[in-house]
Amino acid sequence: METVLSGIRPTGNLHLGNYFGAVQAFVKLQHAYNCFFFIADWHSLTTHPKPDNIRNSVKIILAEYLACGIDPEKATIYVQSDVREVAELYLYLNMNAYLGELERVTSFKDKVRSQPDNINAGLLTYPSLMAADIIIHKAHKVPVGKDQEQNMEMARRFARRFNMIYGVEYFTEPQSFHLTDKAMKVPGLDGSGKMGKSEGNAIYLIDDEKTIKKKVMKAVTDSGPTEPNSEKPEAIANLFTLLEIVSSKDTYDYFNEKYNQCEIRYGDLKKQLAEDINAFCSPIRKRIIEIASDEDYMKKVAGLGAAKARESAAKTLREVREIIGFRS
């Protein structure tokens, strides 16, 4: 049976981008595949969080993922730092990762620009840790959003390179997985780019009705089209993309038609969008609160997941050590 793996950095609450970019696909696949889901707490160390922040964020993300429908009876859910074999594989992959290729990764270059005072080695080698996360369980499919495409390409490259250096066909080259024909990029509400926690433009699954409405009503728009069937500027296209994701086809078609006839009232569109986002988030929100209050349950889930993930990772590491020439 093929293996599916997905992960998230615990640096804030889950937003619609995380859900529609990765979680939704994972939840769908969990019934038919051997599935691993993990919380990438080592990755989050690149921003130097305080110990309490890490503890809290890991707990929140775990509750949120369970609330989204990840079933611990079907998928193995674990915290990255519980599986130390990942760090060992990261070390081996780093020996075959070159400075030039790591420096060319777009997200690294962005960080160099945005946080010049903290360009640490963890940021540089982020793609090799991510590759270790994935190939340690020999994952075939990795549900991710568009922003992770370059990291996925690096993971394939590191898997291939390991096989080539040691003359083996050991690691599988992992493929990105999306439910639609192309990778998902859920837009933000600020008129440009993707929805993200660091972009400050996100709607979180935990947001209540009032917060959602406030955020959506503030979304950037323009004065409306003056020619029928005009192309939508980015800010407007983004609102329509969100509508396409959370609303019914009829609703989308209705507003699209209004836009094409130059009769669009953005206030009505936003009101409907806010309502539909709330209808989507509200049951998840209730489950998050319920699950987060049951610490024993969460501890049990993380403990069982860690044991299962460690077993799978340890097997890979025994074989990898043998291939490299170490005592197994």
Ligand code: TYM
């Ligand atoms: P992270 O924590 O930034 O995001 C988690 C997942 O959510 C997706 N995502 C989006 N998808 C579509 N539109 C958006 N606006 C949007 N925002 C976020 C991301 O693509 C991702 O799938 N490096 C990873 C964490 C990670 C990982 C891994 C993922 C570490 N090791 C191994 C998969 C496999 C990250 O920072 O994702």
